[in-house]
Amino acid sequence: MPITVKIPTQLRAATGGEAEIEASGSTVGEVLDAVFDAHGDLRERITQNGDLRRFVNVYVCGEDIRFREGLQTQIDEGDEVTILPAVAGG
């Protein structure tokens, strides 16, 4: 089932300028893997040894996935996944 993944401006060089990517999967991890398969450069930039780098935040419908099951968080049809830098605020 297709899920919309929102790409922040700082990563769009790795997606050919695309701000939104459709991908499918039943968990956040599966969806992100599908996105990385289509845009290998992205995997390089935001993951390390199979995990998200420490300054990457991922949200499902506005909620930080670390409050749910991280990359194992289930997603439903119509959910929106947002990737954002975790280096703001204070």
Add this chain to the structure above:
Amino acid sequence: MSIESLRCKECGTACELDARYVCESCFGPLEVAYDHSSLDPAEAKRRIQAGSQGIWRYADFLPFEGRPGDPLEPGLTPLLRADRLAERLGIDAELWVKNDAANPTHSFKDRVVAVAVAKARELGFETVACASTGNLANALAAHAAAAGLGSYVFVPANLEEQKLLATGVYGTNLVGVRGNYDDVNRLCTQLAETRPWAFVNVNLRPYYAEGSKTLAYETVEQLGWELPDRVVCPIASGSLFTKVGHGFQEWLDLGLVDGEQPVFNGAQAQGCSPVATAFAAGWEICKPQRPETIAKSLAIGDPADGPYALEHARRTGGTIDAVSDEEIRDGIRLLAETTGIFTETAGGVTIGVLAKLAERGEIAAGERLVVYITGEGLKTLDATRDRFRMHEIDPDLDSFESEFRQAVTA
């Protein structure tokens, strides 16, 4: 000219000195890099001492070529001996309180905002903005007004009334978000992608953060060009904590001061303690929390500089502790009673942690210790409500003798 580039703290990639904050190669945070190779420490000291009575005396160590104009210059706040506080805590230390409530909008946030707003003007922005837990809101609205810039301030809608009033008065666009600070921060990260605004703690964050170094510089200068042995400093995002450390390190490396990096003790509220929790558990990164504390100014559940704060506390042999809401109220009261300084909840957190360190016997005899009081008590009045009573009397001597004296001696 000493300002060189922005550089990624994770992978070292250098990039241009414009409005950006994220490394495009690894998504790490960017920081300002300087080239001080031609700096003469004696000459640098002279320039500082001949400078203004505020943070711009340290312009050689801030991200500008020259000294920007600033109509609302913060800094050079009092550093006061607190012998009675030391006595009450039962420590035989040389205890100093850096009262940063004595800034134009009554918190240390004037330092970071002054730097960020000056950079926003230099880069040609007409509007500045921020995601705030309260004090930043006050500072941004005021500095924007002073500079004649438009401003947008985003805060959690349930902020203390005093902080909302002390922001709105400056004529800013005040937006109360139904959510906690981390929700506000996420929203602003998204807004920063499309709005032509300088978000001081998003797209201008590398410059903004530099402002906190001035607290370290002032401490050194006010101690007669010496370092403290230990500092106690509150942590929300962890930027202040790490940048104070950075400021000391810069001056050590450049030979403006001799000695060693002080021990860094971080202070959080138990109701929002992602960094203290990670410290206790031995983690290198923080797990986000949903804040529930009276210390709203420190209520960041997902601290951007958490990993660096952990690193700095561990490297200096320090700790990061957390205190309860009750200990925060006690801390506010204790500081007020012993120094005459009325601080907000963040200061209550700092004093609460100082009391904990004293109780655990971590403060050695003769140690020189600086605690950072970063905000003003009048902004969080609820934290002192019901902590004392007023004796109401009629305006005559009998009433004073009978009602007041009796009540007091009873």
